[in-house]
Amino acid sequence: MELPDVQSERDVRNVYIDKVGVSDIIYPIVVLDKTNDYQNTVGKINMYVDLPKDFRGTHMSRFVEVLNAHMGKMTIQNMERILDDMKSKLNAEVSHLEVEFDYFVMRQAPISKISSYTPYKAKFISKKDKNFDFILEVIVPVHTLCPCSKEISERGAHNQRAKADISVRMNKIVWIEDLIDVAESSASAPLFTLLKREDEKYVTESAYDNPKFVEDIVRDISLKLERDERITWYNIRVTSYESIHPHNAYACHDQWKELAK
Template identity: 25%
Template sequence: MKLVASPDVQASQPTVQISLSRVGVTGVEKVIRVAHQLFWARLECFVDLGPRQKGAHMSRFEETVNDVIGEVILNEEAFRAEMLAVRIAELVRERQGALRAEVTIAARYPEYKPAPVSGIRTQEIYTMFGGAVAAESGTRRLVGVAAQGMTACPCAQQLVAGAARERLDEHGFSDDQIEQILDDVPVATHNQRGLGTLHIGCPEDCDVELDAEALLGIVENSMSSEIYELMKRSDEGAVVEKAHRRPRFVEDCVREMVLGVVDELPILTDQHFVSARQENLETIHQHNVVAERFGLLGELRHELGTGEHAARHTSMREWMDGRG
């Protein structure tokens, strides 16, 4: 029996000939083992679509993801989400015949760290982000992390401290004694669990490698205190006291993240992209609070150095599309 070749429907011309910005797949989930460590990853893959192509070959996305994950397992000693995204984006672009391909990855993984006083070993779950856009001009990549911490509200702390000063004054304490007491005893305030996210974008032909652990350190240090899944009483006391001695608004956390990038990653150029975001889960309100700052590192350095407002805040979308 003679086999009849199936027509390539996706390559035919659509009825309405207009290009599409992004066509692809979302919610692709994989478990990846690299160097005896497991990562749970969620991926999205997209290509642009020209006005004369009816559709993308959806099965090729899944095939490419599986092929590249196989390469990573065989050849890598450490998992780097952004480099996985780069390889998938470049291969997807080639296999789909697209001008542009975009891939984003969110990978959850465990890290072990000691509690601050007891040193008890505790497992913390972090999120690593990787992103890449492959185009004719080259490939841009994005590396990021997300971590949780604790913040203590400066405003409420000042209100509580003011009331404490009045009561201590009524009891006959001197001004110097009152200040010494308030310095020795951390003043109460309401606190929040904070969710910090930091992304760094690397332009085409950039060979700088960013360590996720270093980025996590910047994020966690931006908040009033780190948090730990498992703690002894001594650890709980240390965490609460540290947080109340470093009260920070949601805005403070974002500014500390940006400053941490500038101070701790001097190897980055002005063309690198930075996005810092903090969300605090409120305890005395039903709403949450959010702050963000994004832009080219050159924009951020200029503003930090001069104190002048930068009129341009390049967004992640603009940077990924090569418009920043």
């Protein structure tokens, strides 16, 4: 007996839906690594397509079937193939694929040179209609020290962890590590998973010698991204988890580079 296809039943309410699909799929993935060629990690994946007004629903299983066919390989080229397969398999005009994952970079402590992994968050945001659109987002934890606190205090200055969220569109490959370096070099100091006493002294004093407001970090990141010819658009969001306030400090800047000229 053939089972009824309820999702394909005709809908008469005349409402087009922009995105339907599945979200928060936990799946093993492979991403490119600037140093080691590739890195195995775990992704949280959202997959959507548009739904014409005539169809009652979409077929959830087909999204996972497409994902399985590509074995979790998440490069820019392969993500476009996944989006094309989603459009084909689900008879859609527009497809969306979002992949969020942990990414690890081996870092050396500044003085002892002891190596340890530092974790970062990254996200691929892609869409395919007639054209393919891809955004790389990296969330980088950093260290900030308040310039005002340093200026007015006789004994030290308040400092805290912060995070820089950088999103970019590109015309050539921009590595996750590239954006990490931009963010860390724009903060008061980077963070390290493992520090010995001599490293801690160095990082603390470096931050004190390099105080930054969130506004300073956003502007310094912007200047670096402006000089990178691979990047066509960027969005920067910096949040400082203030150590002497119950709230955070925040700054944001969004720029299409061709419009800035």
